[in-house]
Amino acid sequence: MSGVFPHRHLLGTEGLSRADINTVLDLGERFLEIADRPIKKVPTLRGKTVINLFLEPSTRTRTSFEIAAKRLSADAVNISGAASSTTKGETLMDTATNIDAMSPDVVVIRHAQAGAAVMLAKRIRAAVVNAGDGAHEHxxxxxxxxxxxxxxxxxxxxxxxxxxxxxxxxxxxxxxxxxxxxxxxxxxxxxxxxxxxxxxxxxxxxxxxxxxxxxxxxxxxxxxxxxxxxxxxxxxxxxxxxxxxxxxxxxxxxxxxxxxxxxxxxxxxxxxxxxxxxxxxxxxxxxxxxLDQVARGVAIRMAVLYLLGGGDSGAE
Amino acid sequence: MSDICLAGGRVIDPARGLDLQADVLLQDGRVARVEAGLAASVSPRTRVIDVKDLWVVPGFIDLHTHLREPGHEYKEDIATGTAAAAAGGFTAICAMPNTNPPNDNRAVTDLIVRRAREVGSVRVYPIGAITLGLAGQTLSEMGELKDAGCVAFTDDGHPVMNAEVMRRALEYARGFGMPVIQHCEDLSLSCGGSMHEGLVSTRTGIRAQPAVAESSMVARDLDLCALTGARYHVAHISAAESVRLVRDAKRRGLPVTCEVTPHHFSLTDAACADYDTSAKCNPPLRADSDVQALLEALADGTIDAIATDHAPHSPVEKAVEFEQAAFGIIGLETALALSLELVRSGLLTPTTLVTRLTSGPAAVLGLPGGTLAPGGVADVAVVDPDFAWRCDGPQLLSRSKNSPFLGRSLRGRPVLTLVGGKIVFAEEKFLV
Missing domain, CATH: 3.40.50.1370 (Aspartate/ornithine carbamoyltransferase)
Known part of the structure; x- marks a missing residue:
């Protein structure tokens, strides 16, 4: 359905090639029309689990990712927490390894601290999508x-x-x-x-x-x-x-x-x-x-979940 | 205790301008003689150790060690910290006062001195707090701290922000002949930044502190040093501008000294690019231009000493998000290998390097040792400058493993460390 996306995670745009970006944009454009269908759902990621780990307050990004996952028929689970996981007495690493033990396919993380997604990607098996980490990347x-x-x-x-x-x-x-x-x-x-x-x-x-x-x-x-x-x-x-x-x-x-x-x-x-x-x-x-940005947000996130969630055998 | 003769090594003793092949005879805890051909004529009760092709140097002196006892023994304690020191060739280390409770009163100093005597492998010189609770307000009992064994004062980790307090600390300490050591960081400029402000912080989005947060406090303190005439020492200098200020102050004759850590002259802020918390320290790893300035200053003597700022932390403090992680890097066991890189690159002569680890730091605080002069304490390190080893966590004797050099191949290690003529660390082949 699309070009090869040679990355296991999406932690930032730094390091993506022009071809990588175009792969996502092309696929996003194809997914755009799903929003206009009477049944806004495709079976592409059926049986896959996407966890939205939002440790910083967010409404629109979380909603956008959730809709994207659901339109691809993935099982989407939302976890919202305090900005600082240490306030709960559990470290981000503990949270991450616990989530990983439940074998999700993709973990989408939003976190108040720069580098949180990078750190997560080093420790878990699932694909990690950075949904915003401090002042680093989105x-x-x-x-x-x-x-x-x-x-x-x-x-x-x-x-x-x-x-x-x-x-x-x-x-x-x-x-x-x-x-x-x-x-x-x-x-x-x-x-x-x-x-x-x-x-x-x-x-x-x-x-x-x-x-x-x-x-x-x-x-x-x-x-x-x-x-x-x-x-x-x-x-x-x-x-x-x-x-x-x-x-x-x-x-x-x-x-x-x-x-x-x-x-x-x-x-x-x-x-x-x-x-x-x-x-x-x-x-x-x-x-x-x-508002066009917002509409495209769902389609682009569908493309990213698709590429990283096992929807493409080209994924590393 | 049997006498020891270290036979056939290259003896480097900068304090006496020596660099020659000779035997070193240690008797009754003191250096007895340093001459060629001694081994042939020693008494039978003397153990002769062949150290051919190795360097025989005064034991290293670390001006900046966090032993974490009392209070943070899960990171390090006096037994493990001094064992790590011995393995690093250090025979004397200065213990920083940011323990819990802090070393701001005689009772804590007494405890450190007693524990060091009971379980310590090397000499431990406590450094007392400048102010009560390291809070930067009320002067500690400096006279009594000195009597208890403290060799200097610092609020390390907590810069004395109030200039009036710093002025009075310098004046008061001067009366007791004691130097004041400052962790230079203007907190109103560093704003809690976790790394050096530069291109890497811009890329990573990590909140950063500018180099001027350090150099502006160095500048202020040098003015206070001139005003008070007190001995002033800059801990872990890291910025090019700070180095320039100290160099100028020395030219003007101010009683100022400074130290640099191996990690500050070996690494740049690029080590933080991947959010590696083991590279998070304060002052932060700086830009390449700062490192160049540090290297020049090490060579020209602006920097008096290489000090480790050995700062052990457990994974509880380090296996977290970068900005939440504690500042600090362990350094006792890697200092020599990293410093020897500067000899291999041609920047320092062996004599200069040994100076910065021995007589340099001894002079900063007026400590005994730092030389192999006959009659002096038999604190000696025998070094294999080409010993190739891998820096692996389990092999490090420090209780903590927070080092950005973990996994690296390093060159150069002490193979034998003696304190007062007694072996406190030995590579396997030197074990009896």
Whole structure:
């Protein structure tokens, strides 16, 4: 049904080849139409067990993975826990090995700490999908973003050459930014990151992106504007004065969007702080592809579960 | 105790400018003579040990060891920690005060001294706390701690953030002739970061601390050192800028010294790229440019001593998420092999290397030993600089195995360690 995906786990987009990414995007596009069927289910992963281990609060990502698993007929089990497993007196490793003893095929993990998925993958037999680990990576988000960009800006293409993407906001604490940087660069896009310098990570340009400490120059002529959620707790950490000032200087409004290419699309991984990083009129406007991102999220996660869950003999 | 003659080795004793083939005669716990041809004429009650092709050097002195007793014996205790030290060629180690309770009063110092006498393989010099409870507020009873056997003061692991407290600590300690050792980290800049701020932290998303968190406190403390005239020592220096500051301060004649750990000069922050918690330490492993600065400073003498910061932790603290894991790396049993890499790469001469492990640290704290001068204590390490071995957990004598060098092939090991003329560690072929 698809190309070979030579990875046992999906821990990040760093290290994925262009062919790997296209394998997921192609398969995701095929799965997209299942959402329009009267019976939204295929038997592909029947008899397989997918555990959603969400140790950090999440509604949309968990729901998206759960729907994806169920549409493939896998048995999906959700485990939600405290951000810190040590508060329960059980370590992540204990949780992992206990889950592994029940022989799941795929474990999807969301965790507040960077590296948690990497650590899990070293210890268990099941395939591991990173659904967000601290400020490290959130690969399925980047893949669904790439799927969205391809649909709107690079239809039928296997690369993003000639496209420029601006990722704006809290780059420092964003796993979405990191996963998108790796994936977009691999696909050949030009990537800019922008935000107050307090929210740009050290030596970020060495990843191959351009960095801006104001968003206006970053938006000039871009094809894609990706806004990130600004987290209020960063304000308490002294990274910016307050959301009012942030919105005034770093929020996306019509005036700033006019700097981008006339056909530029606006993306956001959600949930949106309306009126903070994104003017509601833009979020709900014609340039916004935010709900398309959500729809593609399910299809991309189906593709990933399929590739890692034993749906493809090409999996290592 | 029988006398021992170490025969035919390469004797390197930097304190006396010696590097020659000679026999070393140890009598009554002291070095008696260092001369060629002694073995032929020793008394029959003297045990002659053939150490041809091996180095005979003063026993190493570690300025920075966490023995974990009292309070954290599940990580290490004085028996296992000093056994590991002996296996690493160390004959004297300085015990850090962050025990439980902390060594901020005479009762704890007495306990450490007594336990070391009862179960210790090597000499143990306790280091007392600068402040009560390592809390950075009230000075500890430095006079009494000194009388009980402490050789310096530090709140290691807990930098003295308050500049006024640090000033008074330096002034007060000076009156007792005691140095103050600082773990340099401005906590308001390090913000709980788990690794070095750089490209690797950007890739991994691990919250990071900048090098300036260390160097800014070094700069502040050097000003206080100039103000007070007290002896000041920078523990586990790691940043290029800190090294530059210390070098300048030494040129200006300030009474400042510093130490570096083998892991800080052997590894970079790249060791954290795969979230390996055994590479998590504080100060964190730095960038390549910092490591280059450390190596230069080791060679030119800006860095006085190689110290291990042997920091044992159990899997309870280490087999967890990177940011939740404890800081620290064990080092007593790998220090020599990692240091010898610098000789093999041509960066250090054997004499300089031995200096940084012996007379260098002895001078920092004014400790006995660090030389094979006749009349001095017979604390000796016999080293096979080419001994090839694999660093495997079960073979390490430390109770904890938290080392990023586990599984590595290393070169160079002590084969015989003597404290006061008594063998405290020996490779199999030297066992009687």
């Amino acid at each position: 690969p399925t988000q980047a893949l669904l973003d790439c799927s969205t960009i391809r649909a709107h800006k690079a239809k039928g293409r296997v690369d993003f050459a000639g496209l420029t993407v601006a990722i704006c906001g809290d780059i420092l604490n964003s796993r979405v930014a990191r996963s998108n940087i790796h994936a977009l660069l691999t696909l050949g896009a030009r990537v800019r990151v922008a935000g107050p310098r307090t929210l740009l990570p050290a030596r970020i340009t060495e990843l191959g992106v351009e960095a801006f400490d104001r968003i206006e120059p970053a938006l000039e002529g871009v094809d894609v504007v990706m806004m990130l959620r600004i987290q209020k707790e960063r304000q308490a950490g002294g990274r910016f004065p307050n959301t009012r000032e942030y919105s005034r200087y770093f929020g996306l409004n019509a005036h700033r969007l006019a700097l981008a290419h006339a056909d530029a699309i606006v993306m956001h991984p959600g949930p949106i702080n309306r009126g903070v990083e994104l003017d509601p009129a833009i979020a709900d406007g014609p340039r916004s592809v935010i």
